[in-house]
Amino acid sequence: MTAREFLMWSGYEGDFEVGLYLLGQYLGRGNFFVQYPDADVETEEGIPLETLPDEPANFQEFMDRHCED
Secondary structure (H helix, E strand, O other): OOOOHHHHHHHHOHHHHHHHHHHHHHHOOOHHHHOOOEEEEOOOOOOOHHOOOOOHHHHHHHHHHHHOO
């Protein structure tokens, strides 16, 4: 699943570039997805994020915490 697809799947409704930035921060990759929105979203171990049982809930929680600041 690409970063673009992950944002749609997770229910993200904000600014697209902000979402890509937040996804990069969430995965520890900085601005990577802003530059490459069609890159695969994987953990550091290469596991597709969409296959993890706690996703997209963990990403949504991360967004909620970040957006409260």
